[in-house]
Amino acid sequence: MTSSPDAPTVLSAHGLFSGYERDLPIVRxxxxxxxxxxxxxxxxxxxxxxxxxxxxxxxxxxxxxxxIDLQGADLTSTxxxxxxxxxxxxVPQTENVFTTLSIHENLLVAAQILPxxxxxxxxxxxxxxxxxxxxxxALRAGQLSGGQRQMLAVARALIVEPAVLILDEPxxxxxxxxxxxxxxxxxxxxxxxxTTVLVEQNVKAALAIADRAIVLVxxxxxxxxxxxxxxxxxxxxxxxxxxxxxxxxxxA
Amino acid sequence: xxxxxxxxxxxxxxxxxxxxxxxxxxxxxxxxANFAHGEFISWGAYFALAIAAALGSLAGGNVPSLGPFSFGxxxxxxxxxxxxxxxxxxxxVDALLFGPLRQRGSAVIILVMASFGASLALRNMxxxxxxxxxxxxxxxxxxxxxxxGGMRATPDQLLTVGVAIVLVVGLHLLLTRTAIGRSMRAxxxxxxxxxxxxxxxxxxIRTVWMLGAGLACVAGVMSGxxxxxxxxxxxxxLLPLFAAAILGGIGSVPGAMLAGxxxxxxxxxxxxxxxxxxxxxxxxxxxxxxxxxxxxGLFGRHE
Numbered sequence: 001m002t003s004s005p006d007a008p009t010v011l012s013a014h015g016l017f018s019g020y021e022r023d024l025p026i027v028r029x030x031x032x033x034x035x036x037x038x039x040x041x042x043x044x045x046x047x048x049x050x051x052x053x054x055x056x057x058x059x060x061x062x063x064x065x066x067x068i069d070l071q072g073a074d075l076t077s078t079x080x081x082x083x084x085x086x087x088x089x090x091v092p093q094t095e096n097v098f099t100t101l102s103i104h105e106n107l108l109v110a111a112q113i114l115p116x117x118x119x120x121x122x123x124x125x126x127x128x129x130x131x132x133x134x135x136x137x138a139l140r141a142g143q144l145s146g147g148q149r150q151m152l153a154v155a156r157a158l159i160v161e162p163a164v165l166i167l168d169e170p171x172x173x174x175x176x177x178x179x180x181x182x183x184x185x186x187x188x189x190x191x192x193x194x195t196t197v198l199v200e201q202n203v204k205a206a207l208a209i210a211d212r213a214i215v216l217v218x219x220x221x222x223x224x225x226x227x228x229x230x231x232x233x234x235x236x237x238x239x240x241x242x243x244x245x246x247x248x249x250x251x252a
Numbered sequence: 253x254x255x256x257x258x259x260x261x262x263x264x265x266x267x268x269x270x271x272x273x274x275x276x277x278x279x280x281x282x283x284x285a286n287f288a289h290g291e292f293i294s295w296g297a298y299f300a301l302a303i304a305a306a307l308g309s310l311a312g313g314n315v316p317s318l319g320p321f322s323f324g325x326x327x328x329x330x331x332x333x334x335x336x337x338x339x340x341x342x343x344x345v346d347a348l349l350f351g352p353l354r355q356r357g358s359a360v361i362i363l364v365m366a367s368f369g370a371s372l373a374l375r376n377m378x379x380x381x382x383x384x385x386x387x388x389x390x391x392x393x394x395x396x397x398x399x400x401g402g403m404r405a406t407p408d409q410l411l412t413v414g415v416a417i418v419l420v421v422g423l424h425l426l427l428t429r430t431a432i433g434r435s436m437r438a439x440x441x442x443x444x445x446x447x448x449x450x451x452x453x454x455x456x457i458r459t460v461w462m463l464g465a466g467l468a469c470v471a472g473v474m475s476g477x478x479x480x481x482x483x484x485x486x487x488x489x490l491l492p493l494f495a496a497a498i499l500g501g502i503g504s505v506p507g508a509m510l511a512g513x514x515x516x517x518x519x520x521x522x523x524x525x526x527x528x529x530x531x532x533x534x535x536x537x538x539x540x541x542x543x544x545x546x547x548x549g550l551f552g553r554h555e
Contacts, residue, residue: 060444080447090448098438098445109438112431113450156449 007035010195011057011088011164016066018056025064026052028219034164034197039190041210041227042199045240049219050199051093054166057197058090059083071163085113087163093172093199096153099142103133103152106141110156126155147178151185158189165189166197171205183209203240207231215239255402257520263409263478265516266416269509270471271489272496273423274464280440280503281460282354284363288345289468289493290486291374292338296469297476297485298382299334300327301389320407322390323477331473335466342465343458345370371487378483387481389473412474419470420509423463427505432459440503492519492535499542501552511550514538 011034019026026049034040042050055061057068059080068075070088078086098106107126111119127134130151136144141152150170157165167186171179179202187209190196200206207213207227215223215236223235230236271293278286307326308315315324349366396404427433438446439456447453468486475485496515500507515535522534542549 058448060448079452080444081450081452084448084450092445092448095442095445098441100441101434101437105434105437108431109434109446109451110449112435160450 005035007037009033010036010071011197012069013053013057014067014069016053016056016068017064018052018061018066019064020061022062022064026061026219027056029066030216030219030221032214032221034195037190037193037195039187039196039198039209039211039227041206041213042197042216043203043206043213043236044216046201047218048216050216051168052219053216054090054168054197054199055092058088058166060090084160084162087160089157089160089162089165091150091153091157091165091167091170093168093170097141097144097149097156100140102138102140103144104137106152106156107133107159110159113160122159122161126159129158130155145178146174147182150174150182154185154189158194162194164195164197166199168199169201170198171200171202179205203236204231254524256404257524258517259399259403259405259409260523261517261520262413262513263405263516264519265513266413266509267471267475267478267512268489268492268496268516269512270416270419270467270474271493272500272508272512273420273505274468274471275493275497276500276502276504276508277436277460277464279497281436281457282350282363284360284367285494287364287367287490288370288374289367289464290488290490291371291378292342292465292468292486293472293475293489294378294481294483294486295341295374295472296334296338296465297472297481298378298387299337299469300330300473301387301476301481302382303330303333303337304389317390317392321411322392322394322406322408327389327473327477331470334473335469338465338469338472339462341374342461345374346457346461375483375487382483384483387476389477389481406478408477412478415470415474416509419467420505423467423505432456436460488532491532491539492516495535495539495542498547499538499549501549504549504551507549507551 013030013032016027016030016032017025030053042053044050052061056063059075059078063076070083070086073086075083075086075088098109101109107123108119111123114122127137132148133152133155136148141149144152154167154170170182170186174182183205186196186198198206198210207230210227213225213227213230214221217239222239223230271289274292275286275289278289304326307329308324311326315326317324349370350363353363353366394406394408396406398404427436435446435451435456436459438449438451439453443453472485475489492515496511497508499514500509500511515538518534518538519531522530
């Protein structure tokens with residue numbers, strides 16, 4: 001789903017500073033606006049603060065200053081579990097399924113915040129979207145392959161029909177063929193109207209499926225633009241190489 | 253050894269198992285060994301004792317026994333109320349002590365030391381309120397009935413085993429078949445992911461305290477019924493409880509119950525073989541052996 005430039009902003013951050021320690025912000029003054037239905041890609045070299053930014057938005061990293069809004073409501077001081085109820089779903093990079101619970105129990109856990117009558121309907125819809133999961137539903141999630149785990153993690157996040165789905169490097173540790181399948185599935189999910197924010201190191205493949213991309217360097221937004229144009233332009237490479245050069249200088 | 257060892261072991265093991273379930277639940281969710289758990293056992297017994305005595309007075313002081321048992325209707329009613337009070341006590345201790353420490357991100361050793369302090373305070377409060385003299389739910393004499401094969405048990409003893417079985421089955425179903433049970437298992441495995449799945453970990457923690465303390469209360473009342481009620485009854489059970497919780501595997505309810513029975517049987521065997529003074533040593537030997545040979549226990553997951 002290609003989002004219109006006139007589409008309303010569904011998720012935004014203003015002057016966001018965050019990090020695990022108060023005097024050591026990792027995200028440093030980020031302004032961000034994600035439009036309804038958009039597929040936004042967050043790029044940046046290692047250590048740029050991409051994961052910290054999305055974890056902050058998900059409520060896992062303390063905000064030092066600034067605000068986070070979802071559909072016009074201030075989320076800044078809400079707990080992570082409340083953010084899902086408000087429509088913000090986050091899939092972490094690792095440890096993103098309950099390995100000791102079965103596939104079905106993983107979905108039931110996430111469905112608990114829905115009204116009782118809704119739960120089986122949503123789980124049924126997700127099994128239609130991910131038939132492999134239904135086939136294996138009694139299996140413990142710890143027994144799944146990397147790609148299957150990512151699909152379960154995405155299904156778990158989708159169960160509440162979130163307004164925004166944020167994924168932190170879903171391709172990490174997966175074989176290239178599986179990465180293509182995961183990306184194709186994410187594109188399909190976005191096409192159903194789910195606003196998607198993707199953090200990714202796999203730049204080329206991710207730019208091919210995103211509408212727009214933002215490049216973070218040292219916790220700040222350095223570049224922003226249409227994904228297709230960024231893929232063809234020279235700025236992206238210069239930013240990545242520049243950051244690597246600065247790190248080398250710092251080490252020297 | 254006589255077959256009676258088996259009966260004695262199962263009776264002691266059912267009480268140990270119930271107490272160990274509370275320890276294993278709090279450990280798996282809160283990630284620290286709560287040494288104050290024994291005091292929930294003692295407080296549970298004393299709450300029930302006080303309520304049963306008050307109900308007995310209100311009823312005119314002469315409450316007839318229920319069927320073959322040594323107690324009247326006041327004890328079951330007192331047990332239900334005492335479970336609620338013990339759960340409330342656990343929530344108060346958490347709100348005043350462990351909760352603030354968790355919020356500060358205190359290290360595990362701080363929480364463990366705090367539980368030692370809470371244990372001392374709670375035990376001394378029992379002595380202050382109820383004195384240190386042993387008390388009894390009933391002073392009626394019960395004759396042990398033959399069970400066959402040279403084994404005997406009193407109706408009260410058989411009741412304690414029955415109650416333990418019902419509670420363990422009920423708790424197992426709660427953990428595996430209900431929403432709150434799945435939430436508890438999810439928080440136990442990964443609290444951060446659980447919050448991302450919409451689970452309020454604070455609610456789960458409150459539930460775990462209430463369940464653990466409630467079961468401790470039942471274990472205390474059962475122990476008081478078949479032995480006696482003393483301020484140190486929880487402290488004396490602490491080592492077997494931890495041995496059973498670790499042997500069963502942290503987080504495993506069936507494991508804790510099975511391990512409770514194993515510890516109970518090992519204790520009764522040691523008494524028969526070597527003498528009563530070796531009872532406590534058995535739990536210690538089991539604890540050390542399991543930590544050295546299989547730290548994840550019988551049914552625990554590898555961390």
